[in-house]
Amino acid sequence: MRADIVTIFPEYLAPLDLSLIGKARSAGLLDVAVHDLRDWTHDVHRTVDDTPYGGGPGMVMRPEPWGEALDAVFPPGAHLVVPSPAGALFTQRTAHELAAESHLVFACGRYEGIDQRVLDEAAARGRVSEISLGDYVLFGGEVAVLVIMEAVTRLLPGVLGNADSLVDESHADGLLETPVYTKPAVWRGREVPDVLRSGDHGRIARWRRAAALTRTAQRRPDLLAALDPAKLSKHDVTT
Numbered sequence: 530m531r532a533d534i535v536t537i538f539p540e541y542l543a544p545l546d547l548s549l550i551g552k553a554r555s556a557g558l559l560d561v562a563v564h565d566l567r568d569w570t571h572d573v574h575r576t577v578d579d580t581p582y583g584g585g586p587g588m589v590m591r592p593e594p595w596g597e598a599l600d601a602v603f604p605p606g607a608h609l610v611v612p613s614p615a616g617a618l619f620t621q622r623t624a625h626e627l628a629a630e631s632h633l634v635f636a637c638g639r640y641e642g643i644d645q646r647v648l649d650e651a652a653a654r655g656r657v658s659e660i661s662l663g664d665y666v667l668f669g670g671e672v673a674v675l676v677i678m679e680a681v682t683r684l685l686p687g688v689l690g691n692a693d694s695l696v697d698e699s700h701a702d703g704l705l706e707t708p709v710y711t712k713p714a715v716w717r718g719r720e721v722p723d724v725l726r727s728g729d730h731g732r733i734a735r736w737r738r739a740a741a742l743t744r745t746a747q748r749r750p751d752l753l754a755a756l757d758p759a760k761l762s763k764h765d766v767t768t
C-alpha cells in the first residue's frame with residue numbers, strides 16, 4: 530500500500546517510522562510519504578490560512594495550496610481521507626475497507642478546517658472520505674492519521690506475524706474481546722480462571738464466548754444491540 534500524507538506539521542508523523550509500522554515500511558509492505566503543505570505556497574510567509582467568509586472565530590485553510598498539493602499527490606484511483614470531527618465514525622469496518630485500497634492520501638486540516646471547495650473538487654475527480662475518530666475535537670488531523678494508519682497497517686497481509694490475532698480481537702465479530710491472562714497462575718493472591726488451565730478446548734471456547742458477551746453487554750450494549758441475530762446462538766450464555 531502507498532500512503533501520502535499532507536500536513537503543515539510533518540514532524541507530527543514521525544511515529545510512522547517506529548515499531549510495527551516502521552517494520553512494515555522496511556519490509557516493503559507499506560510505502561509512506563509525508564509532505565509539507567507549505568511547499569505548495571508561493572508567498573514569502575508561506576501562508577496556508579485566512580479568515581472565514583461569513584465571519585466567526587478562527588481561521589480556515591486556503592484552497593490554493595491544497596489544490597496544488599492534491600494535483601501533485603492525489604492521482605486517479607487513489608482514495609482521499611480527510612480526518613474531521615464532522616466525518617463519518619471510524620470503525621474496524623472502515624479500517625478493513627481502507628486496508629483493501631492500494632493508495633491512500635491523507636489531508637490533515639488545522640484551524641477551523643479546509644475550504645470546502647477543495648473537498649468538493651477532489652470528490653469530483655476521485656473518492657473522498659471525511660472520517661472522524663469520535664465525538665471530540667482534536668487540534669488537527671495528524672493524530673487521527675496516526676490512528677487510522679495503525680489500524681489499517683495491522684490489517685495488511687504479511688504485517689502481523691500471527692494472522693490468528695485478527696480473528697479473536699475486539700470488534701472482529703462485533704463483540705469485545707475477553708480478558709487475557711499469562712503466567713504465573715497466581716499473582717498477588719489473584720488466580721487465573723480455572724477453565725483456562727483445564728486444557729479442555731471446548732470448555733475454554735464456551736467460556737471465552739460467554740465472557741465476551743458479558744463484557745460487551747456491560748460496557749457496550751450498543752454493540753450487542755447492533756449484532757446480527759444470526760451471529761448469536763441459542764447456546765449463548767453470559768458469565
Ligand code: ADE
Binds near residue numbers: 661662664665666670
Ligand atoms: N480533527 C479534529 N478532530 C477530529 C476528530 N475527532 N476525528 C478526526 N479528525 C479530527
